[in-house]
Amino acid sequence: xxPRVQVYVIAALLALIGAxxxxxxxxxxxxxxxxxxxxxxxxxxxxxxFDAEGGPVKAALTLPRxxxxxxxxxxxxxxxxxGFYIARENDEYRAIWTRxxxxxxxxxxxxxDVYQTPxxxxxxxxxxxxxxxxxxxxxxxxxxxxxxINSLVQQARERSSDVESFTTQLLFELNDDGNQDRNLVFRHxxxxxxxxxxxxxxxxxxxxxHRIRGLYLEDDRRRLTPEDLLEVYDGRRWIxxxxxxxxxxxxxxxxxxxxxxxxxxxxxxxxxxK
Numbered sequence: 001x002x003p004r005v006q007v008y009v010i011a012a013l014l015a016l017i018g019a020x021x022x023x024x025x026x027x028x029x030x031x032x033x034x035x036x037x038x039x040x041x042x043x044x045x046x047x048x049x050f051d052a053e054g055g056p057v058k059a060a061l062t063l064p065r066x067x068x069x070x071x072x073x074x075x076x077x078x079x080x081x082x083g084f085y086i087a088r089e090n091d092e093y094r095a096i097w098t099r100x101x102x103x104x105x106x107x108x109x110x111x112x113d114v115y116q117t118p119x120x121x122x123x124x125x126x127x128x129x130x131x132x133x134x135x136x137x138x139x140x141x142x143x144x145x146x147x148x149i150n151s152l153v154q155q156a157r158e159r160s161s162d163v164e165s166f167t168t169q170l171l172f173e174l175n176d177d178g179n180q181d182r183n184l185v186f187r188h189x190x191x192x193x194x195x196x197x198x199x200x201x202x203x204x205x206x207x208x209x210h211r212i213r214g215l216y217l218e219d220d221r222r223r224l225t226p227e228d229l230l231e232v233y234d235g236r237r238w239i240x241x242x243x244x245x246x247x248x249x250x251x252x253x254x255x256x257x258x259x260x261x262x263x264x265x266x267x268x269x270x271x272x273x274k
Contacts, residue, residue: 041073042217044255046110052102057082061110063093064214064256070114078109114217114255130208130233135200145188148181153205163207163234164248170201171230171246194243195228208233212240217253229254 048061063086064072077084082097097108152173160166173179174194189197195211202209212229229251230241240250250256 041113041115042255043111043113044215044217048097048108048110050106052104052106054101054103057097057099057102057106059097059106059108061095061108063095063110064112064114070116070255073113073115075113076109076111078111082108116253132203132206132208134203134206142188145185148184149201149204151181152179152185153201157205163232164239166205166207167202167209167230167232167239167241168246168248170205171198171241171243174198174201175244175246193228195230198230198243202232212256214254214256216251217255 046061048059050059059082063075064070077095079097081102082099084098085096087094087096095110152170156166156169156173159169173182174197176182185197186192189200192200199209199211209230209232212231213226214229215224215226218224228243230243231238232241233239239248241248242251
């Protein structure tokens with residue numbers, strides 16, 4: 001093979017590789033292809049802060065869950081002086097920092113870049129426990145609360161046809177401050193959130209459910225507070241609900257943390273990829 005033919009072959013191979021990468025980024029990752037198109041890329045940073053007392057240290061951060069409508073472009077971990085690894089527990093991944101000895105204030109950082117995938121399905125298949133633990137409400141002084149809970153569950157059941165519509169009707173009731181049964185329940189569980197009470201009611205109805213903690217991605221915001229959604233199992237799939245509206249589906253620009261994430265998330269910057 002002559003040198004000129006070799007150059008042509010190499011150039012053709014490089015062109016094919018480039019075309020393949022371009023097609024992959026456009027069709028699989030949703031990257032813009034034509035002039036004027038763009039996708040918003042969010043940069044999020046979580047900080048793990050604690051005071052060490054001079055002994056061994058093991059710190060853990062639950063990482064964002066896989067999400068069909070969000071694509072993670074890259075992750076960065078800062079762990080100067082610490083050992084680091086990622087462990088999988090059940091259906092979650094956790095970043096683990098370790099050190100033989102540390103003292104004083106410590107800060108560890110996790111940063112990721114994500115963007116929303118247009119047109120992706122919002123339901124995510126999960127391998128989570130569907131066990132239901134019913135609340136104990138048998139005490140004599142809790143009789144009124146038990147009756148109020150059962151009344152709310154029964155009303156939601158009568159106005160629904162399946163688990164999805166039942167959950168929506170139940171959330172409607174829990175957001176109706178004119179409902180006397182609802183007010184009695186919230187007075188009894190004064191220190192509980194809307195999602196806490198909804199989980200209790202769903203357990204009473206033998207419906208598996210858990211909370212999802214995550215972030216609403218917003219432009220030019222710092223120190224965002226994690227917020228909770230509700231995820232309910234209908235016998236075939238897990239369905240996400242926004243607790244204040246009662247509507248099923250993942251809200252726009254919501255990034256899943258996990259079912260138990262407790263990180264202090266800090267907004268840094270939002271940019272556009274052109």
